[in-house]
Amino acid sequence: MKRLLLSLACAALASAPLRAASDDEVAARRTALEVAGAFTNDGFKLRDGNWTGVVEIGKPMVIQVNLYAGNQYWFTLGSVPAAKKLLVTVYDETGQAMEVDPYQEASVAAAGFSPQASGSYYVKVEEIEGTAAAFCLIYSYK
Amino acid sequence: MFLKHRPLASCLAFVCLCASAAGQAAPLTPAELSGAALTDSLSIPMPGEFMAALNKLGKLDWTTKFRLPIVTNYSSRPQAALNLGGLIADGYIAIEAEDGQQVKNIGKDVLALAKVLGVSKDVVERASSIASFAENSQWDQLKEELESTQNEVKTAMTEAKDQDLVTLITVGGWLRGVEAISGHVAGNYSELGAKLLRQPGIVSFLNKNLEALPEKVREDASVKITRKKMAEIEKFIAFPLDKAPSADDVKQLNKLAIEAIKEISKKQK
Numbered sequence: 001m002k003r004l005l006l007s008l009a010c011a012a013l014a015s016a017p018l019r020a021a022s023d024d025e026v027a028a029r030r031t032a033l034e035v036a037g038a039f040t041n042d043g044f045k046l047r048d049g050n051w052t053g054v055v056e057i058g059k060p061m062v063i064q065v066n067l068y069a070g071n072q073y074w075f076t077l078g079s080v081p082a083a084k085k086l087l088v089t090v091y092d093e094t095g096q097a098m099e100v101d102p103y104q105e106a107s108v109a110a111a112g113f114s115p116q117a118s119g120s121y122y123v124k125v126e127e128i129e130g131t132a133a134a135f136c137l138i139y140s141y142k
Numbered sequence: 143m144f145l146k147h148r149p150l151a152s153c154l155a156f157v158c159l160c161a162s163a164a165g166q167a168a169p170l171t172p173a174e175l176s177g178a179a180l181t182d183s184l185s186i187p188m189p190g191e192f193m194a195a196l197n198k199l200g201k202l203d204w205t206t207k208f209r210l211p212i213v214t215n216y217s218s219r220p221q222a223a224l225n226l227g228g229l230i231a232d233g234y235i236a237i238e239a240e241d242g243q244q245v246k247n248i249g250k251d252v253l254a255l256a257k258v259l260g261v262s263k264d265v266v267e268r269a270s271s272i273a274s275f276a277e278n279s280q281w282d283q284l285k286e287e288l289e290s291t292q293n294e295v296k297t298a299m300t301e302a303k304d305q306d307l308v309t310l311i312t313v314g315g316w317l318r319g320v321e322a323i324s325g326h327v328a329g330n331y332s333e334l335g336a337k338l339l340r341q342p343g344i345v346s347f348l349n350k351n352l353e354a355l356p357e358k359v360r361e362d363a364s365v366k367i368t369r370k371k372m373a374e375i376e377k378f379i380a381f382p383l384d385k386a387p388s389a390d391d392v393k394q395l396n397k398l399a400i401e402a403i404k405e406i407s408k409k410q411k
């Protein structure tokens with residue numbers, strides 16, 4: 001596991017070679033990986049990939065993901081202390097919000113989701129309290 | 143790290159038991175839907191995710207999904223990239239089958255193709271770890287290592303301004319996964335299994351990327367046939383949410399994927 005986290009961190013750092021990762025992005029990534037590490041105790045595997053950017057109040061960010069029915073997923077959003085409260089929401093391909101198991105604590109938020117149908121879904125990350133902050137979204141599955 | 147987060151794990155479990163967001167958030171706006179980010183590193187699932195879902199439908203003999211070794215001395219770089227993706231998917235299949243020797247054989251072929259593509263130095267160390275994990279039957283670690291290998295190769299290519307080849311690796315891997323899984327569903331048809339094949343977002347993303355390749359790459363014989371087959375495959379993958387494809391549709395999809403993989407791996411004259 002330690003090996004995977006190290007590898008994920010290295011891959012993450014190298015995954016945007018045309019734009020160097022900022023210190024805040026690295027910190028956000030570390031936070032997300034640490035929280036997602038907790039899910040691996042429950043058999044979840046970390047996907048070796050991430051999505052980074054800057055989130056601020058009133059300017060949510062959305063990414064499309066492709067999920068398989070039967071699998072369970074955790075989407076984990078890590079940020080830096082400037083983000084006081086974050087939210088992760090999952091939507092189906094028509095844009096309707098899905099029922100998720102939520103987790104929220106200061107600069108971290110997560111959403112557990114078990115799709116009933118395979119296909120495209122959307123994950124929205126947003127800041128509820130705080131100032132503009134770097135974020136990193138990762139996911140785990142089993 | 144884990145000691146530090148042990149309380150967090152308990153807390154997460156507790157929160158999950160107590161709370162369940164009931165999907166009360168407002169729907170996404172059309173602008174949010176059309177403007178959503180789509181990235182290779184997060185939007186396209188790894189073969190392991192597809193296989194995890196399939197494994198839940200019943201025991202599957204993954205050794206029946208092996209294929210004969212392919213050549214690894216392609217002179218066309220786009221063709222080498224397509225086949226590298228396919229080989230990585232073969233690696234996942236070998237791991238699911240828990241066949242150490244097969245994993246090692248595929249590891250060697252991955253290294254050979256990485257050499258053709260000029261990224262072997264990024265793979266050498268990984269290949270050695272893969273062989274070691276395979277010898278010790280460390281299947282979970284192998285999956286992680288394979289995923290990391292794939293991402294490292296893609297990163298090395300992006301750094302070398304070979305983004306086009308990254309697209310082709312993704313397409314080759316996805317096609318090989320579809321070939322194996324549609325073959326299984328076709329042979330053991332169930333509506334539940336068939337519905338797993340629904341991946342409209344992926345196929346449209348990959349087709350868009352294929353069409354955006356530079357003309358020189360698009361005109362490579364292996365890429366040409368891939369584009370043609372992928373366009374046909376899209377019809378069978380993008381079925382409505384509430385409808386499972388028929389057994390015949392799955393067979394047709396499998397036939398297209400088999401043909402694509404066969405053409406891609408055939409050495410060009």
